[in-house]
Amino acid sequence: xTDQTTIPLHALKLSCSxxxxxxxxxxxxxxxxxxSQLDAVIRQSRRIKRGEYLFRSGxxxxxxxxxxxxxxxxxVSSQDGREQVTGFLMSGELMGLDGIxxxxxxxxxxxxxxxxVCELPFSRMETLGRDIPSLQHHxxxxxxxxIVRDQNVMLLLGNMKAEERLAAFLLNLSQRLxxxxxxxxxxxxxxxxxxxxxxxxxxxxxxxxxxxxFQQHGWISVDHKHIQLIKPEQxxxxxxxxxxxxxxx
Amino acid sequence: xTDQTTIPLHALKLSCSxxxxxxxxxxxxxxxxxxSQLDAVIRQSRRIKRGEYLFRSGxxxxxxxxxxxxxxxxxVSSQDGREQVTGFLMSGELMGLDGIxxxxxxxxxxxxxxxxVCELPFSRMETLGRDIPSLQHHxxxxxxxxIVRDQNVMLLLGNMKAEERLAAFLLNLSQRLxxxxxxxxxxxxxxxxxxxxxxxxxxxxxxxxxxxxFQQHGWISVDHKHIQLIKPEQxxxxxxxxxxxxxxx
DNA sequence: CTTATGGCTTGACTCTCGTCAAAGCGGAAT
DNA sequence: ATTCCGCTTTGACGAGAGTCAAGCCATAAG
Numbered sequence: 001x002t003d004q005t006t007i008p009l010h011a012l013k014l015s016c017s018x019x020x021x022x023x024x025x026x027x028x029x030x031x032x033x034x035x036s037q038l039d040a041v042i043r044q045s046r047r048i049k050r051g052e053y054l055f056r057s058g059x060x061x062x063x064x065x066x067x068x069x070x071x072x073x074x075x076v077s078s079q080d081g082r083e084q085v086t087g088f089l090m091s092g093e094l095m096g097l098d099g100i101x102x103x104x105x106x107x108x109x110x111x112x113x114x115x116x117v118c119e120l121p122f123s124r125m126e127t128l129g130r131d132i133p134s135l136q137h138h139x140x141x142x143x144x145x146x147i148v149r150d151q152n153v154m155l156l157l158g159n160m161k162a163e164e165r166l167a168a169f170l171l172n173l174s175q176r177l178x179x180x181x182x183x184x185x186x187x188x189x190x191x192x193x194x195x196x197x198x199x200x201x202x203x204x205x206x207x208x209x210x211x212x213x214f215q216q217h218g219w220i221s222v223d224h225k226h227i228q229l230i231k232p233e234q235x236x237x238x239x240x241x242x243x244x245x246x247x248x249x
Numbered sequence: 250x251t252d253q254t255t256i257p258l259h260a261l262k263l264s265c266s267x268x269x270x271x272x273x274x275x276x277x278x279x280x281x282x283x284x285s286q287l288d289a290v291i292r293q294s295r296r297i298k299r300g301e302y303l304f305r306s307g308x309x310x311x312x313x314x315x316x317x318x319x320x321x322x323x324x325v326s327s328q329d330g331r332e333q334v335t336g337f338l339m340s341g342e343l344m345g346l347d348g349i350x351x352x353x354x355x356x357x358x359x360x361x362x363x364x365x366v367c368e369l370p371f372s373r374m375e376t377l378g379r380d381i382p383s384l385q386h387h388x389x390x391x392x393x394x395x396i397v398r399d400q401n402v403m404l405l406l407g408n409m410k411a412e413e414r415l416a417a418f419l420l421n422l423s424q425r426l427x428x429x430x431x432x433x434x435x436x437x438x439x440x441x442x443x444x445x446x447x448x449x450x451x452x453x454x455x456x457x458x459x460x461x462x463f464q465q466h467g468w469i470s471v472d473h474k475h476i477q478l479i480k481p482e483q484x485x486x487x488x489x490x491x492x493x494x495x496x497x498x
Numbered sequence: 499c500t501t502a503t504g505g506c507t508t509g510a511c512t513c514t515c516g517t518c519a520a521a522g523c524g525g526a527a528t
Numbered sequence: 529a530t531t532c533c534g535c536t537t538t539g540a541c542g543a544g545a546g547t548c549a550a551g552c553c554a555t556a557a558g
Contacts (some may be wrong), residue, residue: 076404080490084404100393143392144349155325155333157406158450181277201407237370241329
């Protein structure tokens with residue numbers, strides 16, 4: 001399993017001072033003029049409280065959103081109410097790419113904690129891409145990256161057993177957190193067991209049981225949402241065979 | 250389940266005369282000048298025999314490929330050899346989008362019958378997109394469409410039972426064939442039971458059994474690879490609840 | 499024609515995971 | 529502090545899909 005549509009580390013390090021997200025979600029290598037063009041397009045960040053929808057499936061698509069702070073899930077729902085979580089998103093990751101094809105959002109985006117996002121009006125970004133080739137290229141790469149991520153989720157859902165799914169999930173979270181400067185082996189889950197299960201194609205009881213099993217093995221410690229990876233190498237061992245052969249990073 | 254990254258019908262109808270694929274895989278609405286620019290970029294079509302690889306995971310990425318005639322599968326493989334088919338592609342559909350992010354192909358593309366593809370050198374398409382906004386927009390839409398498709402596969406793999414998966418699969422094939430002018434309810438499967446299973450996250454025996462069950466119900470007729478949908482409405486009924494609420498088309 | 503080969507079907511059995519149910523726990527509100 | 533509520537854990541049980549194995553069929557090869 002690979003990363004979400006992440007931003008390179010060096011870009012992240014530049015971030016945080018002001019409200020504009022350009023340092024965070026957009027490529028380096030732009031000159032002063034180009035940066036100011038970007039600034040003109042990116043809207044001020046918007047706050048979303050825990051549990052609120054950033055957008056809903058079926059709504060008109062106008063903008064992409066980059067997570068500035070906080071944590072989101074995206075999910076698609078079927079008519080009879082089954083919900084499939086399609087991703088968990090943390091800072092620097094982009095939501096809404098699925099809306100471009102039809103000008104309608106194809107999934108819901110819901111904040112799992114109080115969050116801030118940056119709004120990127122898509123048509124303006126598109127126009128700007130024409131003037132700034134590296135920006136255009138970056139967008140293509142971001143979209144491609146999302147496709148790669150989805151393919152890896154398909155591999156997970158299609159081929160892996162419950163233990164493997166959980167191990168891959170924990171290691172993926174760990175890796176993305178550490179890239180962002182957080183502890184890799186000690187973190188708080190932002191989502192419920194049910195949401196994890198939905199993402200992994202498992203029921204919440206199976207998630208709970210499997211976490212307990214890992215704990216019994218002494219591989220992790222579980223205290224409600226607080227997870228510590230004690231022997232991450234054992235988790236890696238567990239999924240060593242079943243991950244994508246060209247796994248990046 | 251929605252379509253692959255398909256081409257609008259009206260575009261398809263224009264196709265077929267010469268070797269250039271521009272009528273087939275690219276948007277209408279270009280003027281003469283723009284079309285000739287496109288022609289200059291699109292390479293002549295290339296023939297791929299059944300069983301041959303068009304590209305392999307790990308190879309350098311240079312081009313996207315559009316299916317002109319024939320049938321392909323794309324798949325990712327894990328280290329221990331498990332294979333996940335990520336898609337089946339027919340005429341007008343695009344392969345290789347996952348290679349953009351890292352400049353390395355992320356999956357294998359294998360012809361399931363003798364086929365022809367059109368090569369679209371990506372960097373040139375990218376450049377051309379800057380001069381032809383509608384082309385750029387079209388590419389964003391194609392990529393987004395692939396993301397939507399992948400999300401729907403995730404919904405299928407994460408939430409649906411074997412019968413539902415098969416029904417969705419058959420109806421999706423049927424729909425895509427009929428868009429291309431083939432019979433919707435009478436077709437030849439180009440892939441093996443094992444490949445279907447891999448795509449749907451099932452074992453080949455389960456695929457076989459489920460097809461037999463549908464046949465016993467009188468919903469379909471199965472004669473090896475020859476499938477007839479006798480009561481497609483029953484299949485639709487089966488998946489009525491579990492498909493995406495904003496299912497397109 | 500016979501024989502091999504690979505794909506497919508079908509049955510019997512197994513096992514993982516889902517379902518149902520009960521109980522524990524923690525946090526929030528009163 | 530008390531109560532309530534949602535989330536989680538755990539157990540018992542069952543169903544759906546996987547595994548293993550045998551045999552079938554169709555095509556290709558000898």
